[in-house]
Amino acid sequence: MAMETTAESPVPVRTVLQAVGGWIGKLGRIWVEGQITDLNARGGTVYMTLRDPVANMSVRLVGQRGVVEAAGPAVTDGARVVVHAKPDFWINRGTFSLSVLEIRPVGVGELLARLERLKKTLAAEGLFRPERKRPLPFLPGRIGLICGRESDAEHDVLQNARRRWPAVAFRVENTAVQGSYAVGEVMTALRTLDADPEIDVIIIARGGGAMEDLLPFSDEALVRAVSAARTPVVSAIGHEQDSPLLDLVADVRASTPTDAAKKTVPDVREQLQLVRQLRDRGRRCLAGGVERELAWLRSVRSRPALADPVREIERQSEQVTALRDRARRCLTGALDRAGDELSHTRARLLALSPAATLDRGYAIVQRADGAVVRDAAVVRAGEGLTVRVSSGRLGVTAAGPLDDDPAEQAKP
Numbered sequence: 280m281a282m283e284t285t286a287e288s289p290v291p292v293r294t295v296l297q298a299v300g301g302w303i304g305k306l307g308r309i310w311v312e313g314q315i316t317d318l319n320a321r322g323g324t325v326y327m328t329l330r331d332p333v334a335n336m337s338v339r340l341v342g343q344r345g346v347v348e349a350a351g352p353a354v355t356d357g358a359r360v361v362v363h364a365k366p367d368f369w370i371n372r373g374t375f376s377l378s379v380l381e382i383r384p385v386g387v388g389e390l391l392a393r394l395e396r397l398k399k400t401l402a403a404e405g406l407f408r409p410e411r412k413r414p415l416p417f418l419p420g421r422i423g424l425i426c427g428r429e430s431d432a433e434h435d436v437l438q439n440a441r442r443r444w445p446a447v448a449f450r451v452e453n454t455a456v457q458g459s460y461a462v463g464e465v466m467t468a469l470r471t472l473d474a475d476p477e478i479d480v481i482i483i484a485r486g487g488g489a490m491e492d493l494l495p496f497s498d499e500a501l502v503r504a505v506s507a508a509r510t511p512v513v514s515a516i517g518h519e520q521d522s523p524l525l526d527l528v529a530d531v532r533a534s535t536p537t538d539a540a541k542k543t544v545p546d547v548r549e550q551l552q553l554v555r556q557l558r559d560r561g562r563r564c565l566a567g568g569v570e571r572e573l574a575w576l577r578s579v580r581s582r583p584a585l586a587d588p589v590r591e592i593e594r595q596s597e598q599v600t601a602l603r604d605r606a607r608r609c610l611t612g613a614l615d616r617a618g619d620e621l622s623h624t625r626a627r628l629l630a631l632s633p634a635a636t637l638d639r640g641y642a643i644v645q646r647a648d649g650a651v652v653r654d655a656a657v658v659r660a661g662e663g664l665t666v667r668v669s670s671g672r673l674g675v676t677a678a679g680p681l682d683d684d685p686a687e688q689a690k691p
Contacts, residue, residue: 293370300368308380311338312361314459315354320344329362329377330459337459340364342379350382357458359385359494391490394497398524401499406506412530413511418545419479421448423472423510425465428453432484432515432536439540444547450478456485461495466504473508480543481508483525484515484536496523505529515539637669655680 282298284290313329316337320326325347327340340362347354354360364377401407422440426433433451440447452468455461465483472478483505485496495501496516502524505512514529515536526532533539584591629635633643644652645665652658660679665672 296368296370296373299373300370303366303368303375306366308363308365310361310363311377312359312385313337315340315358315360316356316459318354318356320347325379327379329360335460335463339374339376340379341367341376342382346379347382350384353384354382361385394524397497397499398527401502401524401528406502407527411506415511415513415531415543416479418444419447419543421450421475421477421479422543423475423478423481424449424451424484425454425468425472425481426451426484426536427456430456430484430486432456432486435536436482436484436515436540439537440544443540444544447544450475457488457492457495462498462501465495466501469501469504469508469512473510478510480513481510482513482515482533482536482539482543483529484539485517486536487518493517493523496525498524501525502528513539513543634669637667640669643667 282290282294311329313331315327316330317328318325323344325342325344327342327347328337329340330337350360361383362377362379363381363383364379366375367378368375405411424433424436426436433453437449437451440449450472452472454464454468456465469481469483472481483496485493493516496514505514505525506528511530513531513533514523514525515533515538516523516525518535531542533542579585637643643666645667646652646658647663647665652664658664658677658680660677662677664675664677666675
């Protein structure tokens with residue numbers, strides 16, 4: 280229950296510490312998991328720090344040497360252990376610690392089983408789905424690199440990236456890559472680089488090592504932080520056979536730090552070669568297209584209509600001239616035939632014309648009413664007649680019929 284205190288009626292320090300000790304004592308014995316650091320033995324007592332593998336928190340452990348030695352040689356700095364302890368509060372100093380009753384090292388098999396369960400849980404949440412992975416930019420403007428200070432991984436990434444593209448820029452965040460501080464420092468560096476708008480890609484790199492050394496990169500908090508990052512992340516942890524959970528959630532998995540540099544930065548020589556190949560291919564395509572068009576143009580120009588356009592005009596002119604001459608001959612022939620026919624008709628007409636008869640010395644005798652006298656017997660003596668000769672007319676008076684001409688009578 281809470282103490283009722285005021286400024287006028289405070290409680291002494293011993294009362295507060297005794298109350299805190301009483302509350303802590305009610306916790307009973309508990310099992311706690313963590314990572315051992317600062318292992319120090321003084322006589323028959325062993326002092327240790329049990330650090331949380333994710334958060335930057337720790338608690339002091341105090342145990343008998345026999346209890347620690349019973350756990351075996353695996354209890355060393357950096358070891359993952361499960362501790363059965365009793366919470367203890369030292370009232371005289373106001374400090375809290377755990378009194379160790381039993382220590383159990385976390386074996387490789389148990390670690391692998393835990394990682395497998397965590398892997399299934401994260402996979403069920405969809406953190407490893409391929410559609411969540413983002414493509415890397417072709418040429419990142421600036422690359423964020425998270426690695427150990429002056430480590431081989433840092434050297435491999437920087438040297439290989441700059442060998443492939445000398446102008447590439449990096450922002451390096453050096454962190455612990457193993458031990459109890461690794462997860463917190465890597466997550467802090469990841470948040471810092473992810474918040475930088477100039478960073479296009481983040482590489483998390485570490486060289487090879489034992490499975491226990493790579494455990495920070497299978498931590499659930501780090502895996503979720505990488506999944507939530509806005510910037511594409513490349514995982515380059517260990518060697519080809521190593522496969523921490525970070526590889527599964529990262530956008531790109533590289534087998535080694537050197538492979539990460541190759542996947543992140545293009546090779547300038549390869550790109551120049553590709554540009555030359557594409558340029559040559561474009562030149563061949565363009566030259567082939569121009570050559571085909573020139574061949575088509577030559578083919579078109581070789582046609583008679585374009586090779587000698589005047590010849591076609593001359594041919595048409597010759598055809599027009601031939602048609603004209605043919606029409607002229609036809610017309611001339613038709614006119615000649617019509618002229619001949621007209622001449623024949625005129626000759627027949629002239630032969631049959633009274634005027635031609637008159638020209639031969641004949642005359643036409645007409646009575647006063649214009650009737651032609653064909654019989655002399657019908658003409659009365661003294662009747663006025665008109666005589667038409669070849670050149671004019673004559674008015675005459677009939678004396679009466681005359682006897683037949685002896686010459687006419689003499690004709691057979």
